[in-house]
Amino acid sequence: MTSARDQPPTKEPAASPRAIHGVHHELRTAENSAGYLLSVLREKHRANPNLKLLDVGTRSGTISATLAQAIQPDGRVVATDSNSDVLKRAQAVAEEAGVVNIEFQQANIADGLPFEDATFDITHCHQLLTHLPRPVDALREMLRVTKPGGIVAAREGDLETECVWPELPGMVKFHAFTLKFIQMNGGTPKAGRQLLSWALAVGSGVSRDHITPSYGTWCYHEPNEKKAWSQAMVLELRGGRLREVGLDAKFATEEDLEEMATAWEEWAENEDAILGMMHGEILVRKE
């Protein structure tokens, strides 16, 4: 795989999603994580080359950057995150990949988004609502900053549907551990299946016939994918936030954490290893 660092410095053409993926060991791109949105995104971009897209909760920045690539050169992405360190890393991802039609802004959707009503053509989030105690309020806020006729798009995992094979005991333990992790902060592990009901609960301005629900999946089975995902989990379990919070909240002992980390390493080496998870997806057309 070619690293973007190997390329001569250039602003265009922007690096491909693969280059972004290669540098950052980050598996998420617009293509593999926002596929349900891409056809409407392209249609709206054809109609309006100056499309404005808001990506709420950018995290690693790779989906935001690849969404920006999909609407270059004149479309523009604003990507927010509540955490300034996270935001700096995301900004570096975009810069390294030569994506210039994107800007980053710190914002916590729970406090309201710092944008006027009807600012964006498309407002998107990925794996955000599952972590929020008040997901319906967040969707309402996303609708507020979206133009009439625009689209709110959300994709949220349904962690209960995560399945791994082989079912190593340490992997089963990890699954239960992550469910607790999401719940302790008021999140909803079964977010995927509830997206439609959350959108309807927003109330005024959202009717059922303006919502298109779907399900998408993660499917990791190639050696590189398995290694990347496994390494990310091992880092979290041996030195990251999962470890810190897990020990603090007494969700896991040192031995549990090591058992889970070892299981991830062993899993990734298996020829028959595969990981899947179902995600709920909705497109809401604002009236």
Add this chain to the structure above:
Amino acid sequence: MTSARDQPPTKEPAASPRAIHGVHHELRTAENSAGYLLSVLREKHRANPNLKLLDVGTRSGTISATLAQAIQPDGRVVATDSNSDVLKRAQAVAEEAGVVNIEFQQANIADGLPFEDATFDITHCHQLLTHLPRPVDALREMLRVTKPGGIVAAREGDLETECVWPELPGMVKFHAFTLKFIQMNGGTPKAGRQLLSWALAVGSGVSRDHITPSYGTWCYHEPNEKKAWSQAMVLELRGGRLREVGLDAKFATEEDLEEMATAWEEWAENEDAILGMMHGEILVRKE
């Protein structure tokens, strides 16, 4: 929706998948249930218009019939089922839809398929292996009747990933009930996640780099889909095999069955109701 019965009798062009779906309240078609196979099917059909496809365990016959439509006029489907009554209904489905490049033959894969080695270009099954006590033997038998360079394609649900919203108590009860139902006959509710490992367990002639795994989903959210699926379940619970076996095996009382049937009826009326399930899929290229 137009019924195939409203059409003048004709042998060609064959009725569309939608007509098949409309007549039989059967949601499964090649497009929505064998999508992972369609591009390779079309490629092989272009190279060989006389393609031969075996569909093992045809059940309602709608996937077999729509696969036959995809390779008409000169491609040919043989569809098997272990149950002669089931086979007659499937045959009627194909006849009503005007599909002529298909034949039906009774066979139980557990006893071996009544075909010579290397007979078919593509051998397919859908929701079959999950019900069998010896799924690896079935895959081996499918490979046997497939030509070298041909494809074995399997798609199996992973019932543990089934999720419904809203989570009515009768629906949660139904989920547990169906898990028991599959297990009592030696089936595997977590078939989807095990497909890759089953294919590798076949042994000689199957190597990892000849297997392409993926995940697909069911997503029922439109009023018609929900009503059709709900009615099928209600019929089973009030007078079908689920009722018969459930009472015999003491998996459910009369009251349980009625609670589950009522829950399905109530669920289908909900605006925010949605059902999803993840399916494992594999394409195995025979060496």
